[in-house]
Amino acid sequence: MSSLSIQLPGLNLKNPVMPASGCFGFGREFSQLYDLSLLGAIMVKATTPEPRFGNPTPRVAETPGGMLNAIGLQNPGLEKVLTEELPWLDQFDVPIIANIAGSTEDDYVKVAEQLSKAPNVNALELNISCPNVKTGGIAFGTDPEMAKALTRKVKEVSEVPVYVKLSPNVSDIVKIARAVEDGGADGITMINTLLGMRIELATGQPILANKTGGLSGPSVKPVAIRMIYEVSQHVSIPIIGMGGIQSAEDVIEFFLAGASAAAVGTQNFVDPFVCPKIIEELPEYLAKLGAEHISELTGRSWKKNERLAYYRP
Amino acid sequence: MIRQENCKIVSNKQIAKNIFEMVLVGELSAEMKQAGQFVHVKVADGFDPLLRRPISIASINEGSFTIVYRRQGKGTSLLAGKSTGMTVDVLGPLGNGFPVDEAKPGQTAILVGGGVGVPPMYELAKQLARKGANVMTIIGFQSAHDVFYEKELAEFGEVYVATVDGSYGKKGFVTDVLDGLALEADFVFACGPTPMLRAIENRNDARKTYLSLEERMGCGIGACFACVCHTKEDPQGYTYKKVCSDGPVFQAGEVVI
Numbered sequence: 001m002s003s004l005s006i007q008l009p010g011l012n013l014k015n016p017v018m019p020a021s022g023c024f025g026f027g028r029e030f031s032q033l034y035d036l037s038l039l040g041a042i043m044v045k046a047t048t049p050e051p052r053f054g055n056p057t058p059r060v061a062e063t064p065g066g067m068l069n070a071i072g073l074q075n076p077g078l079e080k081v082l083t084e085e086l087p088w089l090d091q092f093d094v095p096i097i098a099n100i101a102g103s104t105e106d107d108y109v110k111v112a113e114q115l116s117k118a119p120n121v122n123a124l125e126l127n128i129s130c131p132n133v134k135t136g137g138i139a140f141g142t143d144p145e146m147a148k149a150l151t152r153k154v155k156e157v158s159e160v161p162v163y164v165k166l167s168p169n170v171s172d173i174v175k176i177a178r179a180v181e182d183g184g185a186d187g188i189t190m191i192n193t194l195l196g197m198r199i200e201l202a203t204g205q206p207i208l209a210n211k212t213g214g215l216s217g218p219s220v221k222p223v224a225i226r227m228i229y230e231v232s233q234h235v236s237i238p239i240i241g242m243g244g245i246q247s248a249e250d251v252i253e254f255f256l257a258g259a260s261a262a263a264v265g266t267q268n269f270v271d272p273f274v275c276p277k278i279i280e281e282l283p284e285y286l287a288k289l290g291a292e293h294i295s296e297l298t299g300r301s302w303k304k305n306e307r308l309a310y311y312r313p
Numbered sequence: 314m315i316r317q318e319n320c321k322i323v324s325n326k327q328i329a330k331n332i333f334e335m336v337l338v339g340e341l342s343a344e345m346k347q348a349g350q351f352v353h354v355k356v357a358d359g360f361d362p363l364l365r366r367p368i369s370i371a372s373i374n375e376g377s378f379t380i381v382y383r384r385q386g387k388g389t390s391l392l393a394g395k396s397t398g399m400t401v402d403v404l405g406p407l408g409n410g411f412p413v414d415e416a417k418p419g420q421t422a423i424l425v426g427g428g429v430g431v432p433p434m435y436e437l438a439k440q441l442a443r444k445g446a447n448v449m450t451i452i453g454f455q456s457a458h459d460v461f462y463e464k465e466l467a468e469f470g471e472v473y474v475a476t477v478d479g480s481y482g483k484k485g486f487v488t489d490v491l492d493g494l495a496l497e498a499d500f501v502f503a504c505g506p507t508p509m510l511r512a513i514e515n516r517n518d519a520r521k522t523y524l525s526l527e528e529r530m531g532c533g534i535g536a537c538f539a540c541v542c543h544t545k546e547d548p549q550g551y552t553y554k555k556v557c558s559d560g561p562v563f564q565a566g567e568v569v570i
Contacts, residue, residue, distance in 0.1 A: 025536040029558065032315060032534070045538075051551035053543070058529040060539040065360035069531065074538045077551070218360050269532040270355065270363060272404065273317060 003286055003293050004279070006040070006261055008238050009186035010123040010161035011095050013040040013261060015279045016294055017251065020242045020265035021046060021099035021125060021165075022071065026085040027092070030272060038276050041095040043189075043263060044085070046127050047115060049107050051077035056209035061198045066217030066244075067266055068196050070210035073101050073130055078111050086118045095122040097163065101130060105150055108140075113157040123160050126151060126185075129167030129192035131214045141167040141192075144179035151183030161186035163240065166231075168223055169195050177231040188231065189240040189263065191224045217266040218244040225257045232258020232299050246274065248281035252289070255297035315407065315534065316341040319400040323377060325393070329454075329461035331384045332429070333393050334371070341405055342378040345370060348437035349410025349504070349525050349562045352380060353533035355402035356388045365404060366392070367530050367557070369504070371432035371462075372439070381432035381461075407533050408561050411437050411502050411523055418445030420499040424466075425487050425513060427453045427505020431462050433525060437502055438469040449473075449498075451490045453505065457481035488512045507570055514565045522565035528556040535559075543569040 004015035019030070021043040027036050036042065054074030061068045076085070081098075089096055098121045100111040108126065115121055128141035128150060140146050147164070155162050164180040166173060168191040177188055193214025198207045206212075224243025232239055241259030244266070245251060251262040267274045282294065291297055320339035328334045341352075353365040366388045372379035384393040395401065410433070416422055422441050426434040431452050438448045448470035454460050457480040466472045473490045474482030483490050487509060496518065503513045504525035514524060531537035535558030544552045545566050554560060554568050 023532075023537065025538070029532070029534045029536040053551050053553060054538060054541070057540065057542070059541075060364075060529050060531045060537075062362050062364055065363060067364055067531065069537070069539065071538050074541065074553075217363050266363070269537060270365065271317070272532070272534060 003283055006295060008240075008260060011041060011097070013095065015040040015282070016261035017275055017279050017282070018043055018097070018240075018261065018263050019268055019275055020263035021097075021127070023265040023268045026081070027089055030268070031092075033272050034276050036092040037094050038279060039094050040261065040279070041097055041122070042089070043097040043099055043125055044089070045075050046073045046099040046101040046130065047075050047078055047081045047111055048073060048101050048103075049078050049110050051075065051080070058207060058209055059213075061207040061213065063196070063198060063215065063217075063219065065219035066215050067269075068198060068208060068213035068215050069193070070208045070213035072210065078114060082114060082118060086120055090120045096120050097123045097125050099125040099127050099165070100154075101127040105153055108150060109153050109157055112154040112162070116158040116160045121160060123186070124154065124158055124162045125189055126154055126162055126164045129165050129169075131167070131169060131193060131195045131212070138167050138169060141176065142170050144175050147176055148179040148183035151180045151185050155184040163187040163189050165192055166190040167192045168220075168227055168243075173227045174230050174234045177235050181235045181237050185237060187238045187240065188235065189242065190231065191220070191227055191243045194220055194223060216244070218246055220244045221250065225253060228254060228257040228259050229301060233302055248278045248285045251278055251282060252285050252297060255294060256299075256301045258299040258302070260295065260298050314344055315405065316344060317402065317404045320403045322395055322397050322399050322401060324397055325395055327393075328381070330458040332381060332459070332461050333384060334379060334381045335392070336377055336379050337401060337403065338377045339403060341403065342373055342376055345373040345378055345406040347410030348413060348440050349433045350406040350408050351561065352403050352405030353407055353530075354380070354392065356391045362388045364531065365533060367407070367533055369433045369525075370406065371435050373436055381429070383429045404533065408557055409559070411525070411562050413437065413440045413444060415521070416441055416444055416446040416500060419447070421447045421449070421497070422500040422502060423491075423496060423498045423518060424448060424450040425452075425491075425501060425503040425505065425509075426450070427487060427509040428455070428459070430503070430505030430509075430525065433504050434502070435462055435465055438466055442469040449496070451475065451487045453477075453487035453490075453509070454481075486512070488516070491516065491518060510570055514570065523562050524565055524570065525562045526556045526560050526568070526570060530557050533557050545569055
């Protein structure tokens with residue numbers, strides 16, 4: 001067994017590194033740059049029942065160490081994803097995690113039912129945390145009861161394991177995490193973006209046409225680490241961690257906090273080759289920590305009776 | 314093919330007010346084919362600014378290429394501060410440029426550049442002239458301090474300059490120059506501020522008009538959907554084009570600008 005292979009519900013991963021949903025489209029663009037089969041998995045772009053154009057432009061704004069986006073779940077809709085995007089991805093030997101979104105419970109159920117039947121979809125990622133859409137999205141992810149009920153409904157129809165993507169825009173993320181675990185979630189992915197805003201000095205107006213957007217990039221990493229550290233101690237389902245990952249060292253930190261796999265988002269825009277680079281570098285970092293397998297690292301920051309070798313950069 | 318390369322700076326000099334010309338050595342210049350393509354430049358090693366900057370390619374040479382940019386914010390100021398011998402992380406070439414192949418020998422092309430939209434016109438003029446097309450260029454700026462590439466573009470045909478304050482060339486906009494010339498052309502190729510592109514699109518100066526658009530970008534390769542625009546045939550619907558990967562050059566009437 002490779003030192004990087006990971007078994008998670010529905011997912012047999014060669015390595016724990018995957019591009020995060022919304023930062024990789026359906027893989028077509030990045031396939032021009034490297035072989036997508038190198039990746040641990042691919043979390044594809046959110047799919048809604050009908051096509052969506054998303055929000056007006058400008059949709060991105062920069063912040064020191066981060067970026068704000070308000071794309072608004074633009075996607076070609078369920079039918080095209082089923083007939084064009086997923087079949088195209090079948091040429092790669094890589095597990096697919098399909099991110100599902102909608103405006104209503106029925107939307108989520110419809111997309112979940114159909115995408116989970118697609119032959120190359122290994123798991124669903126239930127997106128109840130998008131801050132950039134007016135209905136659905138974050139509304140489901142900030143209320144524990146709604147999150148639990150939606151998770152349960154999606155679980156009832158899904159033929160593959162369901163991971164729920166949590167929003168950091170809540171006062172008690174552990175409560176939401178426990179609610180989705182109670183609802184039957186097979187895993188958690190966290191964190192989605194933090195709601196933020198920037199105003200242009202020249203005009204005095206918000207830079208984003210949507211006014212607010214989701215903050216991502218290295219500036220959100222401490223928030224993600226803290227939340228994964230808290231949640232991982234209170235749930236028994238695995239966590240795929242994300243939020244500002246840029247390097248193999250960051251992936252290790254997410255594991256130490258309590259993650260069992262890691263997703264890379266914004267950094268794919270900064271360095272489109274970041275995922276294969278991290279995968280290549282991880283074994284060296286494991287060796288530095290005296291770990292034989294990356295799964296040994298999960299939650300080591302709070303498992304006090306298990307000590308690791310001191311890390312020597 | 315798109316490549317990522319640490320390109321060495323051969324020169325980085327100011328050529329007009331806040332306008333810099335940087336020559337970079339890189340194997341990726343061999344991949345650059347079309348005038349109007351762009352590169353995505355990482356201006357700093359650290360986290361601030363985090364994202365790359367899309368910058369148009371002004372000239373493609375053997376083993377090297379030239380970019381021209383306006384020093385405006387933090388990112389371009391950092392780029393302006395770099396000196397010869399340093400390297401810059403460049404991703405490219407990106408996007409689809411102007412369809413030079415459509416122009417036949419003897420045909421007439423009017424090139425219109427506004428401000429920092431002028432640079433791609435240099436490589437375009439070069440390629441069109443090489444094909445035997447007749448090239449005429451109209452470039453517009455705010456004032457005399459901002460004018461650049463007039464002499465360079467004159468190598469390939471007549472050049473007309475407009476400045477908004479009238480301190481150099483014709484007073485007004487590039488469209489005022491076009492009004493005065495009343496030309497018949499086979500092609501108009503334009504790059505510049507959106508109001509200029511709209512004005513060009515609304516005129517019928519040529520058989521075919523191509524416009525190079527600008528939009529805030531995330532990835533530059535088509536994955537993030539930050540720079541999408543509606544198509545003219547479906548202005549409120551779901552069909553779209555991505556400025557970074559479907560464009561930045563579109564035929565007039567193709568997308569909503």
